[in-house]
Amino acid sequence: MNNKNSYFKGLITGVALCVLIIGVMTLSGCFLGAYVPSNVKENSQEVKDGGSEKLSERYDEIEEKLDTLQKVVDQYYLSDEEVSTDEMVEGIYKGYIDSLGEAYTVYYTKEEYDQLKESTSGKYSGIGVVVSQNIDTGVITVVRPFAGSPGAEAGIRKDDIVYKVAGKEVTGVDVSEVVTWIKGEEGTTVTIEVYRPSEDQYMTFEVERRTIEVPMVEYRMLEDNIGYVSIYEFEETTSEQFNEAVDDLTEQGMQGLIIDLRDNPGGLVNSATAVLDRILPKDKLLVYTIDKDGKKDEEYTKDDVTIDVPITVLINENSASASEIVSGCLQDYERAVLVGTTSFGKGIVQYVLPLNDGSAIKLTSAKYYTPNGRNIHGIGIEPDVEAELDKEAETDTQLEKAKEITLDHIGQ
Secondary structure: OHHHHHHHHHHHHHHHHHHHOOOOOOOOOOOOOOOOOOEEOOOOOOOOOOOHHHHHOOHHHHHHHHHHHHHHHHHHOOOOOOOOHHHHHHHHHHHHHHOOOOOOOEEEOHHHHHHHHHHHHOEEEEOOEEEEEOOOOOOEEEEEEOOOOHHHHHOOOOOOEEEEEOOEEOOOOOHHHHHHHHOOOOOOEEEEEEEEOOOOEEEEEEEEOEEEEOOOEEEEEEHHHEEEEEEOOEOOOHHHHHHHHHHHHHHOOOOEEEEEOOOOOOEEHHHHHHHHHHHOOOOOEEEEEEEOOOOEEEEEOOOOOOOOOOEEEEEOOOOOOHHHHHHHHHHHOOOEEEEEOOOOOOOEEEEEEEOOOOOEEEEEEEEEEOOOOOOOOOOOOOOOEEOOOOOOOOOOHHHHHHHHHHHHHHOO
């Protein structure tokens, strides 16, 4: 009994100490293939000592309760599988952070954090499906299966609702954790059960994981010399790919540009500001954040390289986070016309802070504001021109509207 008490006391002490010995953040964003729509920003700060003293006053009480719970489990819990002490320990850490009751604040095990770090390169082993989670309902929906990906080949479609992964229900589970269940070693398989609203039925897919190299940007020249650039996520390679697309379209004689941010769930703040830097002149305020202490952090353009053609930006209800930084900034400066439907409305910033044992905490720590001082959290960005997507139409009705507006501005 004494050994068990000492074990649990050390465990709870570890929770408090981990908060105190966090090092310097090394991760600046997270693309997970099955994507977590978060706005992760680089952070280099030491965590101040605070709150642990109150917790320490309750160590004896916590230790006694854990010991009682363990005795009950040992005596009555029936399971065909051996109980994993490691999983119980990790469950305590997760519960500690989950008790904050904030949907974007999450504890990652070492394995989960390793997969999170892998994601920023745009190359990973998984099924090639982008998902988004409704913050109110916890429902996880497929936003985009990448063409040629294992998920698309298996039959998973846009708007499918993910119900189970590997036999575990996922509704209400943090989407970043669900992503770690979906990803895995190349050549292995994962069972995905979805509900397809259009057919009112549940469907199960056995999908083989493969190495996925994700293009963050795709582009082409439309008629009337209108350039079209679709940005899927804001990751490490996005701004470079965006610049290459703009350069190529410019050489082809581009006279207007459509930037498609529909279903773009966000990503890295510095990737979003790098894209804006290519569009706007030097010394323009792009976005600023304010943390819990009222500290203001501003991001500005750094050079005078610009795009000198009329711009239209497509957004919809799945355009979130970094996508809203870009669209909100361009709207504030009246540099682009926004077309589509009101965006998702995520105006908060998460930092990912690694702990010394390889695990990590992602936590909400600031609000972000557009240049004109708008915080759009829970509100979203309203387009300048409302345009619903007609799913029954033979053409992309939102894109057609964007082309019409762009052409009008070319002629002015």
